[in-house]
Amino acid sequence: MLDMFKTPRRVLFFLILLAVLLIFIDLPENYHLKFRVGNVTVDRVINPASVHVRLPGFVINKDFKTRLGLDLSGGTHLALEANMKGIKKEDREYALESAKQVIERRVNLFGISEPIVQKARSQDLYRIIVELPGVTDVNRAVSLIGATAQLDFREFIDYKESSESAFIIPTPLNTKATGLTGKDLKRAALQFSSETGEPEVSIEFNGEGGKKFADITKRLIGKPLAIFLDEFPVTWPRVNTEIADGRASITGSFTQEAAKTLALQLNAGALPVPVSVVEKRTIGATLGAQSVAESIQAGLIGLTIVAGFMIAKYGWLGLLADLALVLYGLLNFAIYRSIPITLTLPGIAGFILSIGMAVDSNILIFERFREEKRLGKPWRVAMELGFGRAWDSIRDANFTTLITCAILFNPGNWQLLPNSGLVRGFAVTLFIGVVTSLFTGIVVTRTLIRVLYKEK
């Protein structure tokens, strides 16, 4: 199996294949290509490669697209803090989850592509981070998200007893309020039916709510009672008997997951955790686009100078190192698109710094090569020795960078370390950059030199 890697020529062939693959992944998005060569006219829209595989059992759908952070694409970042004062310690995690689900649903109603809603806990602080790409009207976003969930029990206005009407979906139009709302609910929980063992949702009303509920259930026997959350029907179970004790269970063919979600949603209406905005950042789309353009320009100019410097200092060897550097760029960009990594300004800076470190590997090797040659060794031996001896420094030096990246990225989400998106964006591109630089700096440059470089 490993035979194919034994000769440098084969490795080179493999690297060329890899480069072609990477180019397909790295193609620009929606780029209109139009040109003429002689009689041939090319006119088509270019897009990066995408994979759609349909096999029995699973489906792979992968689009390779660049994902830009809010600082580059424009948008709003919000940090909401839940006020947990009135909530018992053991219920807090649960309340935060409920609040997150409500916010998630509302954000989805907002119709934003790829929003992010996540919980962030820090000691006694319970937060929800919301990222809304493309939204610059912060105040509207905040008022939409910050409102507490509304739970509403409604009945059908015009209900006929027939098999067909069982399939009618309740809407705010064909139902009317019963007067029972989330304020009357004490709690909802996932439980398992004592008879069938199936998952169901138990609900419990407070005193006032219990009375209202008894009246309503008495009135609606044989008819459905629709439960709305934020004007969306969640479920509409049929009332079987009058319920006087303020306790009920919603049954249906729930999966355990679905019942748990419903309980959470009902609680969200019942347990409105007041949230307040502790951080909001809005970046206009124009500022973002400008940052992208400027960073790319600066990066390209910097890269050109570095490439020129390498050629000036090391001649042909420098040119080969530059070739490896091109592959390095393609590889990194392809990785950002495949994982995908959200690119931010600090992320780009991390990448640019990693280019510096990638070049460093080659400089170390070439300097070593020159030294060995000065000691009188033939160039081929000196080259192999250069790679071998430089490896120790390269390994140790890059390892400490990886340690720092790991601490900055904070993969365990430890509360005593930073978990800011910006810092993470930087750490992750630097990490990927350092790891890939080990590959291109050693394997790629070495192969290129073995096959293409000759000294008399």
Added chain:
Amino acid sequence: MIRFSKFIWLYFLISAVVLIPGMFALIRFGLRPAIDFTGGTLIEVKYAVDMPQSSIESVLKKQQLTAASIQKSSNREYIIRLKPEGAEKLQQFETAVTSLEPKKSEIVRNETVGPILGKELLQKTVTAALFAIIAILSYVGYAFRNIKFGVSAVVALVHDLLVVLGIFALLGVFYKVEVDTLFVTAFLTTMSFSVHDTIVVFDRIRELLKRSEKLPFETLCDKALTETMGRSFANSMTIIFMLLALVLLGGNNIRWFVFALLIGTIAGTYSSPFIATPVLVLWDRFEKRKR
């Protein structure tokens, strides 16, 4: 071979020239914290026509708000920083500022950070830095089987961090440059870069130690430095080119961030041969004298 160890005091003098004013500014004035640390609001507004600063000041006055600072990016662009305020008051201010020229004015950046968040960030940064220092110290100690190397690397590391902090304290005094989350990132990167560079030099010393034990330690260090100087120079040049391009052309948002990285890189490259290695040499001299 260059006798680097002959000029140890010169290196320390050069560092002192950079460090002392910086440390003075740091202790006397401190750093200028951005709203990331203090809490507050930053509003960047862009007008389509020229707008005098006095119009913005009068809006602030009318609304009884005091700006922590008003920074003029151009005749049409301003960055206004406010202390923590209520959401309603801020919204009124945003409306008022944009209605100075209602047609085409635009708020391009609008950031509000609560005061608690800032304190938290500071604590976390310090913890992360300590974690990283301990991790690096133990790795270097392990990789070189000698705590002397680890400690010297960390001395150089602390030197580099102080250079970055000092220069930003000075920049804060003279150019009102603020430190924000991005600065924290640059600070932590300086850490990793500094050690990265030091290890390359130490690695050569380790190798020479194995090969030619008879040489005195000082001569050995000089030899190692002479041999790695070409690489150190070439390497720092490439990184400095990249960062300089970013500082000059990379746009306003990241200018000071990249500048911090640039300072860190230069300090990191300088400190490997001129701080870390001399510390190692001095340590060795001290041990020999004791014996």
